[in-house]
Amino acid sequence: MMATEDLFTPIHKGLRSMLYGLSGRLQTNDFADLAATTGLVTDLEYDFAVARSAGCILCTLNHHATDEESEIFPSVVKVESRLVPQLIEEHHELTRRELAIAQRAHALLALASKEERVDEGTRVNQDFNELFALYLTHMNREETELVPMMQRHFTDDQMVGMRSRIIGQMPPDRLFSILGWMLPSMNVTELATLLASVRRGAPPPFFQAVTKLCAEKVDAARWSEVSARIGL
Ligand SMILES: [Fe+2]
Ligand SMILES: [Fe+2]
Structure with missing residues (x-):
């Protein structure tokens, strides 16, 4: 495949x-x-x-x-x-x-x-x-x-x-700075896929930090759709 x-x-x-x-x-x-x-x-x-x-x-x-x-x-x-x-x-x-x-x-x-x-x-x-x-x-x-x-x-x-x-x-400051640009720039499907893979593969505190950043940066309607899709 x-x-x-x-x-x-x-x-x-x-x-x-x-x-x-x-x-x-x-x-x-x-x-x-x-x-x-x-x-x-x-x-x-x-x-x-x-x-x-x-x-x-x-x-x-x-x-x-x-x-x-x-x-x-x-x-x-x-x-x-x-x-x-x-x-x-x-x-x-x-x-x-x-x-x-x-x-x-x-x-x-x-x-x-x-x-x-x-x-x-x-x-x-x-x-x-x-x-x-x-x-x-x-x-x-x-x-x-x-x-x-x-x-x-x-x-x-x-x-x-x-x-x-x-x-x-x-370095974490660089990672979160670039995520702060990336997360609000993705569509709902990309964001839901990304968050699901972070939840599967990364430590829980990192997943929580990323979802917190999403709540701050991503357009509210898009973020509520993504939260529903991945069951937050
Ligand atoms: Fe490039
Ligand atoms: Fe390049």
């Missing part, structure tokens, strides 16, 4: 929501307003070069690529050698742009006049829009090419093992 696990789409749904939200903030931000702009830049690149904080948006994108390269791609390249080097090349391009945007956004905060900040803010927004388009295309490529290919070559157990290793290596 063909495998059905998908290691990419659920996390990508969370990343897409994160990018859509940031895109909305960027294009409505008043770059003349230094306090608002500082808040935006902080969320974008907070300690990007130094601490890789859990809440930093660019860090989250970067961590995601690293997780794929360390726990998924080495197995995939053994069964199909063409796609992975191309995806890694795309990761490098994305990282280069993320770093450039972080530096540019940070430098913007030091500009003396409102006019300069507004001009530079427009360019930061444009740079980000390009990154956004490339990141969406990259994720779609993983979902349309890599997911079906992995389902042909790996068993569900093997893919669950890859996901468990990724999750097992994440």
Whole structure:
């Protein structure tokens, strides 16, 4: 029987929501307003070069690529050698742009006049829009090419093992930060399946922490449907 696990789409749904939200903030931000702009830049690149904080948006994108390269791609390249080097090349391009945007956004905060900040803010927004388009295309490529290919070559157990290793290596603050984006981004069927598998496979306190996060983050109507389906 063909495998059905998908290691990419659920996390990508969370990343897409994160990018859509940031895109909305960027294009409505008043770059003349230094306090608002500082808040935006902080969320974008907070300690990007130094601490890789859990809440930093660019860090989250970067961590995601690293997780794929360390726990998924080495197995995939053994069964199909063409796609992975191309995806890694795309990761490098994305990282280069993320770093450039972080530096540019940070430098913007030091500009003396409102006019300069507004001009530079427009360019930061444009740079980000390009990154956004490339990141969406990259994720779609993983979902349309890599997911079906992995389902042909790996068993569900093997893919669950890859996901468990990724999750097992994440510091809890990072894990819950990304779950906070993922859970409200999934449909009821995906959420019910995920929670049922967490309840089966993870310690009860972790399951409770995840359901608590769902109650906070997931749209109320969707969450009550999911709770009913899994008998909470
Ligand atoms: Fe990727
Ligand atoms: Fe990805």
